[in-house]
Amino acid sequence: MAKIPFKVSARTARLIGRENIASSKGAIIELVKNGYDADSPLSLIYFHQPKDCLYIIDSGDGMTQSTIEKHWMTIGTDNKAKDIFTSTGRVKAGAKGIGRFALDKLGDCCTMTTKPKNGELSSIWRVDWRDFEGDFKTIDSITADLSTQDNLDLKRYLLDEISDEKVQAIINQYSFDHGTVLKVSNLRDNWDNYFISQIFDNLEVLAPPKEQNNFKLFLYSHDKPNEYGEILGSICDDYDYKLVAKADENQNIKIKVYRNEYDVETISPEFFKREFAQKYPYRIEDFKRENWATNRSFSQLLEGFRDIDKDRVFEKIGKFEFTFYFMKRTYSTPDLEKFHYNKFNPNDRKDWLNKFGGIKVFRDDFRVRPYGEAKDSAFDWLGLGGRKAKSPATPSKPGGGWKVAPDNIAGGINITRLGNLEFEDKSSREGLQENKTFQIFKQIILKLLSILENDRAIIAKEMKLFYSEVHADDKAKEDADKLVKRILENARDSQKDGEIDQEKLILSKRIEEKEEEIEVMVSEQKILRGMATSAIVTASFSHELGNLSDVLINRTNELVELLERENPKDIYQDVEDFLNPYILIEDMRKQDAKLQSWLKFSLTSAKKDKRKRKEVPLNDFFQNFKSTWQNVLSNRMINFLYHIDDNELSIRAMEIDLDSIFNNLLVNSIDSFIRQKGNNNRTVELKISNTSKEIIVDYFDNGKGLSQDIRDHLDIFKALYTTKRNEHTGEEIGTGLGMWLVDTIVKEYNGNVKLLYPENKGFGIRISFIRKYKRK
Known part of the structure; x- marks a missing residue:
């Protein structure tokens, strides 16, 4: 029987390098x-x-x-797996012997210049x-070039290669x-900023x-010499809650919970009774x-698991440390x-969490x-988002169940x-092998999180109850206001007979004051809605507005007169247009007209x-x-039509x-047209009709219509729901407020909205307002 060797294709290098590294x-x-x-x-x-x-230096x-020939050129070498520690005592981060093939992921060619310590x-x-x-x-037919050099001045070599002053420093x-x-060299990616x-x-x-003290990281870019530099970590000291857990080899965990959320000096002594x-x-x-401390064992955290743990997984987990931070964003x-x-x-926290969360x-x-x-599918590798969705309770809910959300947390797990x-x-x-030990380990981490969650929920529940008890008089006042409404319903009849007593007059005065307060609040709410709409429009056209902001506003008529x-x-009849x-x-006048159009819109909304x-x-x-919208619509070649069956309708x-x-509806239509290719007949059409009970506005456009990816089209009326995404990252970039505002406002007028589906596709919606008698 013949013994034949395996042959390894040269493509293996590509498989474990370019195609293997994510x-x-x-x-x-x-x-x-x-x-x-390398210390x-x-x-x-x-x-x-x-x-x-x-360059990576x-x-x-x-x-x-010799090291290059025996180890660097050997695929899957095990020298780091056997020789774990460096000469200074660091535990080597590499172990599989394939990290050098990451070079193939980055570019076609590589030159390594190395000077040994000995x-x-x-x-x-x-x-x-x-x-x-x-x-x-086959792999053995491919070679790399290796040469040697005596008396190499590595520092001089680098200073000659890289002229950037900051890098040289x-x-x-x-x-x-x-x-x-x-x-x-010959990089595979376009490394823009x-x-x-x-x-x-x-x-x-x-x-x-x-x-960071004994291993410093620096990053610089030729195109942005002043934008980068030393890479520093950030220690979190602005948190609401912190949990520190240290597990030993005997499966016991020492836990400390730090409370930084409460201003203890403002809490009434009665609360602590x-x-x-x-x-x-x-x-x-x-x-x-x-802070307070407690201890748990693995088996206490995962109750009942030890009885079915045939593989003795707890023993395989080993020692670890876990530091966890919870931070409200606002x-x-x-x-x-309360x-x-x-x-x-809030802004500082948001920025910190976005970077280090x-x-x-x-x-x-x-x-x-x-x-x-951040911005990776493994950001929420513990599944905190799904866990929160299943239990969306507030911290103060009497039955408990509050869970942390993934965008409010940060932390680190240390293993060896x-x-x-x-x-x-x-x-x-890209991560650890998803074996059983790792799965159980994740459950232990989640159970540790629940200790913090339970502590915060218990305190929140008690504080809410205490607040309600202290402010019981306010609740009574609210009940009195309800009573006032019932009394006023009968007040008109009583007034005819002159039977209104002093008590009822006092209560009537109270309801009038209450109504005035409500009117002020409603007025403020309307202003906020107008501001929100302006923000949505501005965000939708931020690119164009950004360009316009660079245009110097000139008095074009005066320029023409002077010229x-x-x-x-x-004398310019035969001169090229650009001269x-x-x-x-x-052209400048047209730019001014656009800007004036936007100013008109913004000022009109706030009248x-x-x-x-x-x-x-x-x-x-x-x-x-x-x-108001004409210039914007004309620039985008959009026809705006409306038909009303009664010109006196109000x-x-x-x-x-x-x-x-209607601003929000039109903004969505314009955005749809921008994203749609090949539509030369862009049209927005409104049909306004009325019955004895309703005023009906049917709104249509022939744009892209609702995305087919939306499973329930009514979701578009939910706050913060959006299908607008960054083309580079797939992140949501829409506000998710436009259609929610439409639905909310219509319902405040006792109306309703209904999606329509035009035969020629596009988008359609029917808005119905209840007709009311006009005041004389």
């Missing part, structure tokens, strides 16, 4: 890890767009020619990954007596902040201490009083991607290669008389509406409400 971001991080494993004090990444290359131990000759290694392509090639801070420089900023954000959470506040950890001294003034919240800056996993102080990575042997990397370097004195029009000042001025309820003639309203309403309804 993203270029991941490839760069893999190569940064090489510098960390380098820094890793410097530099994008040189004009040369179509990037470290001042680590470097490699000898004084041996420096080496220059070159490879062209395109050599691995083609039919019938970093290079001069280190000796570079040894180290490695990777230069990747958008994607470089994503790399920068990813590297900010590559290691916990404490690790309640029954719940007589025991730990809810006593007044526990609140003043700001708060309301009533909640501030729950005694500490004040904070999510629960990360760190192994030996080096992040395991992509857990908790030696202490958590079951947590193996996927070969793609005609010295250079009459007729004719009169034509250029006319004081539009916030008063009055009889609004619908024919006049739609004529003015069309006039509706008693606030004009600002009608503006909000």
Whole structure:
């Protein structure tokens, strides 16, 4: 029987490099890890767009020619798996021996210049990954170029390669007596500022902040020399709740819960006389201490699992540490009083959470991607969003059930290669293998979260009850107001007979005051709606407005007059348009007209008389509406038609409400036309009719219509529901308020909305208003 060897196709390099590593971001991080494993004090990444290359630089131990031949050139080498620690005691981040193939993910060619620490000759290694392509090639037939160089001055080499002053300043801070420089050329991706900023954000959470002292990260871009620099982590100190859990090898966890949400000094001493506040950890001294401690075992967290744990999974999990932060993004003034919240800056929290939010996993102080990575599907790897959706209760709900939402949390889980042997990397370097141990580990983390959730929910429930008891008189006052309404219903008859007593007059006075308060609140609400509509329109046309803002507003008529004195029009008859000042001025005039149109729209929406309820003639309203939008519609070649069966038809309403309804509908139509290709007959049509009971407005456009991806079309009337998404990231970019405003306003007039489905596709909606008698 013959013994035949396996042959490995040259395509294998592509499979484990370009096609295996999920993203270029991941490839760069893999190569940064090489510098960390080489005991380098820094890793410097530099994008040189004009040369179509990037550099990844470290001042680590470097490699000898022998190391390159025996390890670097060996696929799947196990030297890091066997030799776990570096000479300075770091636990090596790499283990599979395939990280170098991340180079193939980044570009066609790579040159590695490396100077070893032991004084041996420096080496220059070159490879062209395109050599691995083609039919019938085996891996052993592909070669890389390797040469040596004596007395290489690595620092001088770098200063000659990179002329950026800031990068040179970093290079001069280190000796570079040894180290490695990777230069990747013919890049596969277009590294514009958008994607470089994503790399920068990813590297900010590559290691916990404490690790930044002995391993510094720098990133620079030739095209944006002042935008990047040293990459620093961020320690969270502005939180509402923090949980710290430390698990030992015996499956016991020490837990501390820190409360930073409450302004204890504002809490009434009477609150701490309640029954719940007589025991730990809810006593007044526990609140003043700001944290409380408890212990749990794995089996106490996952009750009943030990009885069915045939694989002894608990023993395989090992030691770990978990730090978790909960942070509200905002708060309301009533909640501030009811729950005694500490004040904070919502914008600062939002910015911090957007950058550092999510629960990360760190192994030996080096992040395991992509857990908790913003804008990644693995951001919510614990499924907190689905968990919250199943239990959307508020913290103060009597029955409990409040759960944290994924966009309000941050934290990190620390594991080690030696202490958590079951947590193996996927070969793609994108996360850990989803084995049973890891699944149970996730459940333990969720149970730890529930300790914080329960603590906050118990306190919120008790604070709400206490607030209700203290403000019981206000509740009685509310009940009295209801009584007033019933009395006033009979007041008219009593007034005829002169039987109104003093008590009823006092109550009547109270209801009048109440009505005045409501009128003020409603008026404020209308103003806010108008502002929201303007914001929606502005957001929809932000690009065009941005261009207009760069145009200097000139008094074009005066310019023409001044020009005609010295250079009459007729001398430019044979001049090219782009050299004719009169034509250029006319272009400026058109730009001014656009800007004036938007100013007119914005100012018209805020007119004081539009916030008063009055009889609004619908024919006049739609004529003015069309006039306000005419320039915008003309520029986009949109026909606006409306038909009204009674020119005298009017509706008693606030004009600002009608503006909000039809502005939002028209904005959506314009956006639909912009996204639609090949429609040369863009039309918006309104049909206004009436019956004895209703005024009906049928609104149609022949745009794209509702997305086929919407399972329930009525969802468009829900607040914050949007199908507008970023074309690069798929993120929602719409406000999700337009159709919600339409539905809300119509319902306030006791009307209703109904979706229509035109035969020629497009979008249609019927708005019905209940007719009311006119006031004499």
